[in-house]
Amino acid sequence: MSAAAAPARHRVLARAGFETRALLANGEQLLVSVLLPALALVGLTVASVPDLGPGPRADLATAGALALAVVSTAFTGQAISTGFDRRAGVLRLLGTTPLGRGGLLAAKGVAVLSVLAVQVVVLGALGLALGARPGAGGILPTLVGLLLGSAAFVALALLLAGTLRAEAVLAVANLVWVLLLGLGVLVPTDLLPGALATVAALLPSGALGDAVRMSFVEGAWPWGQWAVLVGWAVVGGLLTRRFFRWGD
């Protein structure tokens, strides 16, 4: 009897489980994806600066920390792990297995969402402990914002990981993470000076941060910010499809 592939769902879940465990077992990754957002949440809640805009400070800080968690996992973590897997030939080897390239991309999406679920639980619990009290009506749009932000940042992470050398991916992904902190992730874009406010609002970091804050704090459905995130996801996805190289 000839060998056969496991069912598609089984293959994707097997790979997603492997990637999730790898992400959660990596100390550096845990630092970026959980510890630093948690420190940002505590720091922003107990301090009086920077100005986070109108609304309960614990709510605003929790929303910013959730947005930062998305950037950490969907962008920085995914770019670095995919970049180094590409250099080691992992992507090429998986392309020869029944998982294939489509299955690998689906598994990466599931892995990011799994880690994000852990982050939401941890940061949400910490936020509640620090006094955050989001309205029930804001939960669903907050999750929509986090999902759209994940899609945009995963697309950009794969674009980076599939076009640059692994060492360059490491440097750029960490640098971008630091830069985006100040471009709308933790602080509302309308509090940024001059033209920077407009630019940041159109960046995925600003759109994500503003969307999550508006939903989490006010219970709003921020269609404009969601549209910006969808735009980045589509553009990033198309560029990734065009330029991604599976091997070095």
Added chain:
Amino acid sequence: MTGAVLVRELRRSFATTTAVDGASWSASPGTVTALLGPNGAGKTTTVECLEGLQRPDGGSVQVLGVDPWRSGPDHRARVGVMLQEGGLPTTSRPLPLLRHLAALYAEPAPLDELVTRLGIEEFARTTVRRMSGGQRQRVALAAALLPHPDVLFLDEPTAGLDPHARLEVWDLVRAEAARGACVVVTTHSFEEAERLADRVVIMAAGRVVADGTLDEVRGGQSLEGVYFALTTRAAR
């Protein structure tokens, strides 16, 4: 031409370099075919076209009657691949990695047997990053054997292995062929080709310069002598 693996007038270029220039050969089930040639001869490019990792510019390749570039999961489940660079994630330990890869197949080979036979237990707690080259080779070979493949592509499977491990790998490869698998081995080792191969294909400058059974290719001389005569002539 018939066979589990068919290469017909294959052409593949990169920018101004022609890596494979009209190569044709085939390999049958139940045999081991050794692909020999100097660096840059086009061996790896040919095999990567057969693995579906590269798309031919001209000619065609078929594996089990399918164009590998367009193959689906069930076809890929019938093909085992060991890449030259291994393709192992550096932060993984061997057993979780192999268990995960086994989950991609409906009926994978018994993992415990493979792990024992390839001596992987000795370094089961070591991450890929800290393994020796030979240890990585053994894990990559186990990954290639997991699907019980009908076709097995091994790119330099014994590079970096000590003599005992090399013999064990040769036994495993022969056992796969005896089971009915079509095995294609890329190698620089004449000893490996002579110990393993039913057929030998020698490539030079992107072309096939010899193709036949071991005795046909040797023609009464040493394989090494024939190899140097053919590849030196092709390089001129």
